[in-house]
Amino acid sequence: MSYLGWTVHDWKQFHYQATPNESFDLLAQLLAAQKPAPEDTAWISVASIDNLKHQWNFLQSRANKLDLPLYGVPVAIKDNIDVKGFETTAGCAAYAYLPNQDATTVKYLRDAGAIIIGKTNLDQFATGLVGTRSPYGITPNTFNPKYVSGGSSAGSASVVARGIVPISLGTDTAGSGRVPAALNNIIGLKPTKGVFSTSGVVPACKSLDCVSIFSLNLQDAQLTFEVMAHEDGLNDEYSRPLPENPLLKFPQTPTIGIPTSLEWYGEEENPKLYTKAVEIFGSEKVGAKLVPVNIDLLVELAKCLYDGPWVAERYTAMKEFFATNPPVETLDPTVTAIIKGGEKHSAATAFDYEYKRQGIIQRIKKELKGIDVLIVPTAPLTPTIEQVKNEPVKVNSHQGTYTNFVNLADMSALSIPAGFRPDGLPFGITLLSDKFNDYALLELASRYIKPYSETIPRFYGNLNHKIVSNLGDELLPNVPKLNPESQIKLAVVGAHLKGYQLHWQLEKVNATFIESTTTSKKYKLYALPKSGPVAKPGLRRVSENGSDIALEIYSIPKEKFGDFIAMVPEPLGIGSVELKSGAWVKSFICEEFGYKVPGTTDITSFGGWKNYQEHLVRENAQTKKPFNSVLVANRGEIAVRIIKTLKKLSIKSIAVYSDPDKYAKHVLDADVAIPLHGTSAAETYISIDKIIKAAKDSGAEAIIPGYGFLSENADFSDRCGKEGIVFVGPSGDAIRKLGLKHSAREIAEKAGVPLVPGSGLVKDAKEAKEIAAKLEYPIMVKSTAGGGGIGLQKVDSEADIERVFETVQHQGKSYFGDSGVFLERFVEDARHVEIQMLGDGYGKAIALGERDCSLQRRNQKIIEETPAPNLPEATRAKMRKAAESLGSSMNYKCAGTVEFIYDERRDEFYFLEVNARLQVEHPITEMVTGLDLVEWMLLIAADDPPDFSQEIKVTGASMEARLYAENPVKDFMPSPGQLTEIKFPEWARIDGWVEKGTVISAEYDPTLAKIIVHGKDRNDALKKLRQALNETVVFGCITNIDYLRSIANSSMFEEAKVATKVLDTYDYRPTALEIIHPGAYTTVQDFPGRKGYWHIGVPPSGCMDEYSFRVANRIVGNDKAAPGIEITLNGPKILFHHNAVIAVTGGKVEVDINGTIINQWEPIHIRRGDKLSIGKLTSGCRAYLAIRGGIDVTEYLGSRSTFALGNLGGYNGRVLKLGDVLFLGQPEISSCTLPAPISEPTTISKALIPEYANKVWKVGVTCGPHGSPDFFQQESVETFFSETWKVHYNSNRFGVRLIGPKPKWARPDGGEAGLHPSNTHDYVYSLGAINFTGDEPVILTCDGPSLGGFVCEAVVAEAEMWKIGQVKPGELIQFVPLSYTDAKGLKKHQDKIIEDLSGDLPTIEGKQIKPESPVLYQFQVSSNAPKVTYRQAGDRYILVEYGDNALDLNLSYRIHKLIEMVTEYKTTGIVEMSQGVRSVLIEFNDEVTQSEVLETLISYERESIFVNKWKVKSRIIKLPMAFEDKKTLGAVTRYQETIRSEAPWLPNNVDFIASINGMKREEVKDLVYTARFLVLGLGDVFLGAPCAVPLDPRQRLLGTKYNPSRTYTPNGTVGIGGNYMCIYTMESPGGYQLVGRTVPIWDKLTLGDHSGDKPWLLRPFDQVEFYPVSEEEVDEFSEEMNAGKFKVEISETVFDHGKYLEWIQEHSDSIEEFQKSQGGEKMAEFNRLIQISNSELEQSGSKIEEDETFSDDAELVYSEYSGRFWKSLVSVGDEVVANQGLIVVEAMKTEMVVNATKAGKVIKIYHKNGDMVDAGDLVVVLE
DSSP, rough: OTTOOOHHHHHHHHHHHHHHHHHHHHHHHHHHOOOOTTTTTTTTEEHHHHHHHHHHHHHHHTTGGGGSSTTTOOEEEEETTEEETBBBTTOOOGGOOOOSSHHHHHHHHHHHEEEEEEOOOSSSSGOSSSSOOOOOOOOSSSSSSTTOSSSSHHHHHHHHHTTTOEEEEEOOOSTTTTTTHHHHHHHHEEOOOTSSSOOTTTTTTTOOEEEEEESSHHHHHHHHHHHOOOOOOOOOOOOOOOSSSOOOOOSSEEEEEESSSSOOTOOOHHHHHHHHHHHHHHSSTTEEEEEOOOHHHHHHHHHHHHHTTTTHHHHHHHHHHHHHHOOOGGGHHHHHHHGGGGGOOOHHHHHHHHHHHHHHHHHHHHHHHTTEEEEEEESOOOBBBHHHHHHHHHHHHHHHHTHHHHHHHHHHEEEEEEOTTTSSOOEEEEEEETTTHHHHHHHHHHHHHHHHHSSSOBBOOOOOBBBBGGGGGGTTTTSSSOGGGGEEEHHHHEEEEETTHHHHHHHTTTEEEEEEBBBOOOOEEEEEEOOOOOEEEEEESSSSSBBEEEEEEEEEEEEHHHHHHHOOTTEEEEEEEEBEEESSEEEEOOHHHHSSSSEEEEEEESSSSSHHHHHHHHHHOOSSSSEEEEEEOOOOHHHHHHHHHHHTTTOEEEEEEEEGTTTTTHHHHHHHEEEEOOOTTTTTTTOOHHHHHHHHHHTOOOOOOOOOOTTOOOHHHHHHHHTTTTESSOHHHHHHHSSSHHHHHHHHTTTOOOOBBSSOOOHHHHHHHHHHHHHHHSSEEEEEEEETTEEEEEEHHHHHHHHHHHHHHHHIIIIISOEEEEEEOOOOOEEEEEEEEEESSSOOOOEEEEEEEEETTEEEEEEEEEEEEOOOHHHHHHHHHHHHHHHHHOOOOEEEEEEEEEEETEEEEEEEEESSSOOOTTOOOOOOOOOHHHHHHHHHHHOOOTTTTTTOOOOOOEEEEESEEGGGGGGEOOEEEOOOOOOOOETTTTEEEEHHHOOOTTTTTOOOEEEEEEEEEEHHHHHHHHHHHHHOOSSSSSSSSHHHHHHHHHHHHTOOOOOTGGGGGGOOOOOOEEEEEEEEEEEEEEESSSOOOOTTTTTOOOOOOOOHOOOOHHHHHHTTTOEEEESSSSSOOEEEEEOEEEEEEEEEOOOOOOTTTESSSOOOOOTTOOOOEEEEEEEEEEEEEEEOOBBBBOBBTTTTOOBBBGGGGGGTTSSSOOEEEEEEEETTTTTTSSOOOOOOOOOOGGGGGGGOOOSSSEEEEEOOSOOTTTOOOOHHHHHHHHHHHHEEESSSSSEEEEEOOOOBBSSOGGGGOOSTTTTEEEEEETTEEEETTTTEEEOOOSOSSSEEEEOOEEEEEGGHHHHHOOOTTOOOEEEEEOOOOHHHHHHHHHHHHHHOOOOOOOOOOOOOOOOOOEEEEEEESTTSSSSEEEEESSSSEEEEESSSSSHHHHHHHHHHHHHHHHHHHOTTTTEEEEOOSEEEEEOOOOSSSHHHHHHHHHHHHHHHHOSEEEEEEEEEEEEEEEOHHHHHHHHHHHHHHTTTTTTOOOSOHHHHHHTTOOOHHHHHHHHHHHHOEEEEOOSSSSOEEEEEESSSSGGGGOOOOOOOOOEEETTTTEETTTEEEEEESSSEEEEEEEEEOOOOOOTTTOOOOTTTOSSBOTTOOOOEEEOOOOOHHHHHHHHHHTTTTTEEEEEEEEEOOOOOOOOOOOOOOHHHHHHHHSSSHHHHHHHHHHHHHHHOOOOOOOOOOHHHHHHHOEEEEEOOOOOOEEESSOTTTOOOOOTOOOEEEETTTEEEEEEEESEEEEEEEOTTTTTTTTTTTTEEEEO
């Protein structure tokens, strides 16, 4: 890998993408290539490899290393600047010493992340400007070794100019930081004296010395300047700080002084280059005002440096050294003579010269008054080494003519390139300004470099083979960082906005733009009566009917704020304004009388001054709107775009939509929306009859299709005319003519538009040779009758023309019976440049500029820009004229685009075609012209066109990137799906139609949005495009965003080396991997998972074996939060598209890369193109794959883990499938929120690898929360621990089922909570709880439910949970009781070994205790308060239980008050509180112990006062419900068919409820609709599902849950289970009796207005009511709910328990009668029925819903594509061969064939025509 010429940015980009080892290896490679003098005289010394390693390791220890501005950037230091670990020689071996610390500037570089490569050669003791005065050898010029490199900082300049390092340090007393820069074509920054500390610098002339910067470009100089510019007064007597607000830029038209006479000492070429450079500054592109100045005084001052006493400073610095009589051979004689010459000066002479200096400076100030900058030659001469040897002092003196005075005059200086002499040697100029104007000089130089590089190809240093763009010379934004303490933020709303009349006032006070935003919605905006040349707004804060007003925020230096206020006219003043963020900043306000002046207009409705001004312009230009109503015959982004213009013009907008687009943005934005009833484009958007009918039905006066669909349909244009509707577009006749290639060419030719040069028919080879010579090679030889590629050949040279001609002639005759041949010029590297043209239909046409659309992939445009780069102005003008001529010649009407092929080599263009419509890329033309092309089209269509004679001014540059729903890693296949997250930069123009929740259909075009930016020039636009792409976030479907970023950041695009075929060979390197076989159950997980939502039923998910996962991340050097992949039983095959570092941990499994077996538990380097295969686990159940950088999936509720059952988190909420593409973290991209890697990949000790081949797993648990004697008999508890438990085959992430001894219960039933002794009132389980569902235990794991009604005998210790993740079906578990202390100790031990990667695995050996009572404490505060029981529920939970096992709302309130107290007091260590019916689960962290939490909870309880009459905030929520709809009944039927055919609740749940409660079916239905249910807890099953109880005790029925549970329940189903009601919030298992279905109440993407930022609808103490609707209505409402459009009826209220008790008392008789009726015989009969049912179940067992099975040699073929199943290419029974097409999937206008993966017989095809197929779905089975 070649690092030569890398800039700071390049080095950082490399380090971001490499591992620390790879980074170090490249730095070591760089170091190894450097040889110190005498081999390479630029270096005096270089770092040892140990020193480099030390520097690198020290840098790696930095926590924020990736954020450092110079992270890993190699730099060189001049050898008179101290660097710890390197000798300082100052160019003299006898002087050498080893410093004990870095010079201050070097320390700053290291602190910023720089790596010191070596020390560079210099003119001895930094005395000289030639680079020849060193005993270590002469450092030659990097362009020609016969010439000098300049000095004294020769070596530092050389290593930068050769591209070895991007930056180096020199010193500059008299020009040593500038002259070498000029002579080597690099940047040389000489800072203001004292701004960089010289502490640690060998002094030359201490009062004048400066450390200087050499860099390849301005950006790196700017960055390095910011790093080093800090005051260091304690160490440097001459140090001084930059002003708090230094000047960052000179005025837009700076005044530049040009010396009237310059001394060149006989040099002839350099003056010419100087003059050219000055001309660039004076050109329009820089815009400076050039004024002549006399610099004789400065030249006079320069002579003082060596003629005067300042040379004595050099002697002072060295006199002690010279007193030691150093060896003569180590000294340079010229330097020695100069230094010793300083001995003669007296103190009197020093004062004389200081007085003289001050006198000259006073006169200089007057001479240069009003001058911002001086431009001087950096050095007048370009001397050879021989010339310097002959006259060392004289040449040196001449070279210092324009440098020696700078430090004496206290000026800042910047040397920049200024072209090349005829001999190829570079020349440079220096910009000089006052002290502290360093940043402003950089900014002015940046203005200059752009036009400079248009005249001379820009390359860095001597690397003339590597042409670069000037983007590296664009300064970084926000450098230096503004100091908020020294600035005042100001919001502007009117004429001070960018582009308006008073914006210059902000520039005058050095204001910095911060952001565009709005006020809070508490303001009104007024247009005040115009009293002068500038219109003014008034901003007023109001208490009601306010709005958010657009404004811009600027930062103004405090010292300039008064100047700004002085310019503010009355009635305006400065006050404060509240922003939408809630922050307050200074702003313009209007005095009250201002709003009341006659003529004041309220313009609040416009939302801002800019919109109002645009409205005025339109109003002045157009008194009537073109149409009253317009139908938009399109969808997606163009429909949204057109509707914006219609709204702006107050035209009624009419949208049409297909069924999938019912809730699309264009439908919601339009004033009227008409359904077209259908799905495909053919059924809807291109159905002419339907569109015409919609237009007529809606009274549309015009139809505008934009582009695509019917926009170029000539028949549609004609039909509109016949129907009396205006078609906003060209006539049908024009569309037809332009749509045919031959007629379009004829039109172009008649209009004088250039065609591709060619010939007529050619008679023979000789004539062909003559014609080809005129056309110029290469050419195409074409048969006039050719086709299919036959009779078509390219010829590159004259040597082949005759032979090829005869070949093509023969082919034409043989294949087509026609020997006619013609020639045509072949345009290599052709560019696509198009002209935006509009015609009025009556012979006038206007060109609005061109667009370069060369970046295409398969003729699909990717990025467009305007103006076209590298296009001469004359050619641009000719193109526009040609387009106008074509439009005029055919009376073209409306918008059209004339497309050309541009031959950049010849500077010629040729007609390609005309698109007779608006183009997709039209926004970039709008951005640079300020026009609204849709508005122009409407005006033209109404025969009221704008003025075509107006001059169209193009301002700046604009770029557009098209965001497509297609997968660039998979050959750009369509990628439909639902967008789960989408963010665009607010500051950019986004023409799009998508938002979070949008479903991208496979039916239509894949365009999601166009990201459009505008900049002052191409570089600015490119920087903004890169920023916009980096800030764009899309999840839910794969898009081309990464591809766009890659292109936008490529040197090809940066340097505008574009062509229509360039992307065909573009090397796109996605930071991604691809699943080529998914494995059994493969998901993305992270650590610690989704914490903090257990109380609403969201499981943590995450990894089942946290230990293996965490160690895997440590091995690859990841942050602990980096997502990885969990593999269950059988692993995936993965193709890597990028280099990576991986580790596979967990159970034992065969892992190979490209067929080569690799080890688990160690870092493995993967190369791009490698295939990783993870096989079948031979021990353990799960393996883990960590990839350095982590997998970049969106965060959901704080985690990236997959909860597949809930369809959330991870990769699109599901297991990985064939064809999935996963991108890895790219921390250098601003939108990437994944933490960057934190350490080097590392190996680990084998002692840290657990044993997985266990027949019996010993698992440590804590006892409780339920035990003996209240729930289990003591004997049963002992059996639980002494026996082993077999793992059931039906175990998964939901829970691990166990088979073992039947428990012996201590009670006959669950009392009020249920019939079985395992039943209890619903409470929240601990993670790892061993939960008895009846007599069968289940270990609750990371995807399990949180709220339920079964007792738990023990909880797996947190440190032991990894074992539960690894147990396989059939293996045995023995539970070992542990104390809380030991369980916690295991966890701490585990955390430590993961952190340290050393030590031994924690063990439970010797830690077993006797089973203990789980009750930690029990007490009753008072006689009327409930009893409180504190139960141990694991080593991180306490279950607080109130009262007896009965339903009592007072207990729920008591829980509520405890939660309130913990929240209010921010109780240390408590992380979550999860509410049940009569209990609350407290989760605590390691900040506190169990006993400390217990003490706190008891103290809170003692503080609480028990009351019977209480109030709590509540809401009444009314939901629609269809009683016993088809989906509900279908779930019951499915259960009966697949799980249990006979049960008391079958075949109908409502009949069962009615029967056991002595009711009729209708009474059950009435109860459901009349009951009001009070929510007591959430997560009953999952995801915010309520556990709710009827407030009326007479509606609490007898009942039971399914046994065994259902495996499937539809989302939204309503279930009744005895006392409780539940609404299922996802498709899930369940046990409630099903009665109907309501709308989904889990709003995953928070699309509904009711959701806010929470996906769950309900909260404790909400009251739920159902109202009856039909099945069709609930389906429609569910569709609306899923789209976020359903309005949930919610009313705020208070639940008053006192009044509730009064109501209970009023109805006590009937309540008591009802409760009695439920007891006695009815209860006994019910119990008998359930017992019989359970007995039958034990005898017969339940059915198992088995997966479909095939023979061992069956081949399962999966679809790689998402789309609609179009057709099958084979039938069942057919024999097929490998790679034969099987089925066709169609999506987004693309047909994709799924091929046979091997030969075989078709035994099953899973889909039929029209079915939707998802990527990864099984489609065909072969045998």
